[in-house]
Amino acid sequence: MKAVLALADGRIFMGKAFGATGETSGEVVFNTAMSGYQEVLTDPSYKGQMVTMTYTQIGNTGINPEDIESNQLYLSGFIVREYLDCYSNWRATMSLDAYLKEHGVVGIQGIDTRALTRHLRDKGAQNGIISTIDFDPESLVKKARAIPSMSGLDLATGVTCAAPYHWTEGLWDLESGYPQVDRKDLKYKVVAYDFGIKLNILRCLVSAGCDVTVVPATFPAEAALAMNPDGIFLSNGPGDPEPMKEVIENIKQFVGKKPIFGICLGHQLLGLALGGRTIKLKFGNHGSNLPVMDMATRKVEITAQNHGFSVDILSLSHACKLGHENLNDQTVEGMGHKELPIFSVQHHPEASPGPHDSHYLFDRFVEMMEKFKK
Ligand SMILES: NC(=O)CC[C@H](N)C(=O)O
Secondary structure, eight states: EEEEETTSOOOOOEEEEEOOSSSEEEEEEEESSSHHHHHHHTTTGGGGGEEEEEESSEEEBOSSSSSSSSSSSOOSEOOEEEEEOSOOOOOOBOOOOHHHHHHTOOOOOOOOOHHHHHHHHHHHHHEEEEEEOOOOOOHHHHHHHHSSOTTTTTOGGSSSSSSOOOBBBBBBTTTTBBBBBBBOOOOOOOOOEOOOOOOOHHHHHTTTTEEEEEEEEOOHHHHHTTOOOOEEEEEEOEEEEETOOOHHHHTTTTTTTTTTTETTTHHHHHHTTTTTHHEEEEEEEEEEEEEEETTTTEEEEEEEEEEEEEEEEEGTTTTTEEEEETTTTOOOOEEEEEEEEEEEEEEEOOOOOOOOOGGGGHHHHHHHHHHHHH
């Protein structure tokens, strides 16, 4: 079946439908990971976006019940060069096409994703629409232009959990799969704010020794402090951090009282709570192969990333130092408070998908909590 991708600036790409059919829209971004499409599909931070994979063949490892980063697919469309229905992997239980159909996600294949990516790099990330029902370029471009911009959208409070819960599953292992850890064996009480949290972050926290209570995005700071946690964790999530005023006010309540660790959206929200500002990048960084330097050790790590916004570190010079830097585009990858036990990163130390180079950051959080206890 025919499908069309139209961008707001008028560029049209013709392709073939796969997954669900119909019409869908969102901000079009490119992801440079060579594997791990299932983790991309289930990452809540992609809400409101349509993702194109720069890797050319997608679908060949199928879908398995283990590599999920949430129980849903949050992105609004999936764009690939060549979809492969014939899959092979020892854990696979279904095809990508069937998975997208089951979750109602519209896909488009046969797209020159190299041309699309170059276009997005030159012109910047922009809104687009995929349709299997309307093939009129003029009408599609008009619809794409009517979609609200990602700037100014609070999407995280819409994907958070409904009520607090405990998480006790640790990191996956080839022999035993995902282990369940006894809460008695977990030494550090952590309250994790869920702005669309990826499951592997929770697993990394547990494997580092944290007894994790996940709470909704607007869970009051007083209630979190009443749990007497050793530390506060701020998760990744979709959308623009700037309009999340209630959450930002909440985070301010923890500053100076508890060690804080933030990842991605959590890092951006922390920057705003500390009095800084965030900016929208031209096309952001989405992939699992991005070099980052830890400014403290000057070690380079290859990281997973998924962000369109960034913290302006100069706006935080009163409170924070640059902690990590992206070696491709020099964007701020992390910061550390000059006096308080607070740090955060823009990239994803939990990977999923991606290399495990940055897992040490969970241990750094634990060390921070241990020192603060003393
Ligand atoms: N992965 C994330 O947490 C993304 C944060 C934010 N939505 C951004 O695009 O920058």
